[in-house]
Amino acid sequence: MSENQEDCGQAIEPLKKSKAQWRDLLSDDAYRVLFQDGTERSGTSPLNHENRTGTFVCVACKLPLYTSDMKYESGTGWPSFFQSIPRRLETKRDFKLVIPRTEYHCVRCGGHHGHVFKDGPEPTGKRYCNNGVALEFIPSGDPLPDLQD
Numbered sequence: 549m550s551e552n553q554e555d556c557g558q559a560i561e562p563l564k565k566s567k568a569q570w571r572d573l574l575s576d577d578a579y580r581v582l583f584q585d586g587t588e589r590s591g592t593s594p595l596n597h598e599n600r601t602g603t604f605v606c607v608a609c610k611l612p613l614y615t616s617d618m619k620y621e622s623g624t625g626w627p628s629f630f631q632s633i634p635r636r637l638e639t640k641r642d643f644k645l646v647i648p649r650t651e652y653h654c655v656r657c658g659g660h661h662g663h664v665f666k667d668g669p670e671p672t673g674k675r676y677c678n679n680g681v682a683l684e685f686i687p688s689g690d691p692l693p694d695l696q697d
Contacts, residue, residue, distance in 0.1 A: 560635065560655050563609055563696065570608060570657070573696070578607050581679045582659030585651075590625030593680025598627070602687040604678075609657035609696040611636060613683070614676075622668070622675055627683065629676040630668045637676075639664065652676065657696070 571579050580586035595604070604614040604627075613636045614629045622628035635655065642651040642663065649663045661682045668675035686692055 560611065562655065563657050565657070570659075574608060575681070577681045581682050582608055582654075582657070582661070585660045586679075587662075588626075588679045588681050592625075593627055595627040595680040595683060595685060596621075596625065598685050600685075600687050602685055602690070603692060604629075604683045604685055605693065606654040606657060606659060606661070607682055607684045608659045609654060610684075610693045611654055611656040611695060612692060613637065613654065613661070614678075616688075620669055622677070624675075624677060626662065626677045627680050628668070629678065630670075630672045630674055632676060637661070 567583050570583050574582065577588065581588060598619075599616075601616050603612045603616070604619070605612050613632050615633065618629045618631050620628055620630055637652045638655050639650050639652045642649045649665075651660060651663050653660055659682060662676060662678040665675045665677060666673055684693075
């Protein structure tokens, strides 16, 4: 991880951008998922088949959220991870489908990435079901992008 992306155990400072500023920086699909709590269609993300070694960063603010060794094939049609990099995601309860679910957001930009379920593999038993359009994959050996200001 590059020096500008290490949190050294400290809280990550949230960005103060308006939704209009995010709209100008993102594709329509990424904006809809991240800042309007949308969901991409199952099976449409090229990241479902991404098996190289590397890092998955938030497409909005570029904060690293997952490493490739945290990813697994869940069979759901969305990129799935059994854990995230510590202190990178915040959760809250979601009642949009009547049955309560736990949604998660990037701690830095507040963008909605997906939902976490308790049906994942060991060692955590969790499945972070992430919208692929909310992530960018950076292969090992390539520099991580600078964090978005």
